Amino acid sequence: xxxxxxxxxxxAIYQAMADAARANDWDRLGELGRQGDELRRxxxxxxxxxxxxxxxxxxxxxxxxxxLDGEIRTHAEPAYESTRKLLSGAVQHRNVRNAYGSLGG
Numbered sequence: 312x313x314x315x316x317x318x319x320x321x322x323a324i325y326q327a328m329a330d331a332a333r334a335n336d337w338d339r340l341g342e343l344g345r346q347g348d349e350l351r352r353x354x355x356x357x358x359x360x361x362x363x364x365x366x367x368x369x370x371x372x373x374x375x376x377x378x379l380d381g382e383i384r385t386h387a388e389p390a391y392e393s394t395r396k397l398l399s400g401a402v403q404h405r406n407v408r409n410a411y412g413s414l415g416g
Contacts, residue, residue, distance in 0.1 A: 318372040325379040332386035
């Protein structure tokens with residue numbers, strides 16, 4: 312269960328991820344993403360329910376995390392697509408070279 316404390320920690324990670332995405336700092340974004348993944352795994356493994364009165368704050372924090380996630384994706388997806396095309400082109404070039412390279416002499 313995601314506690315309010317852990318949701319706030321996760322929000323801080325997502326805020327840093329958004330900053331990294333805006334700055335095109337993909338290494339930092341990946342590192343922070345791994346930290347967020349670990350925190351989510353820990354939260355999923357924990358038991359319990361939010362304390363009385365925390366539900367509203369928890370919901371607001373989760374909404375903000377989702378907003379930041381959308382922003383991060385708007386920065387990261389074009390870079391991901393560009394990298395995917397670059398890698399795809401390199402693989403295709405290697406395959407053509409392997410198939411027809413010996414014909415060139």
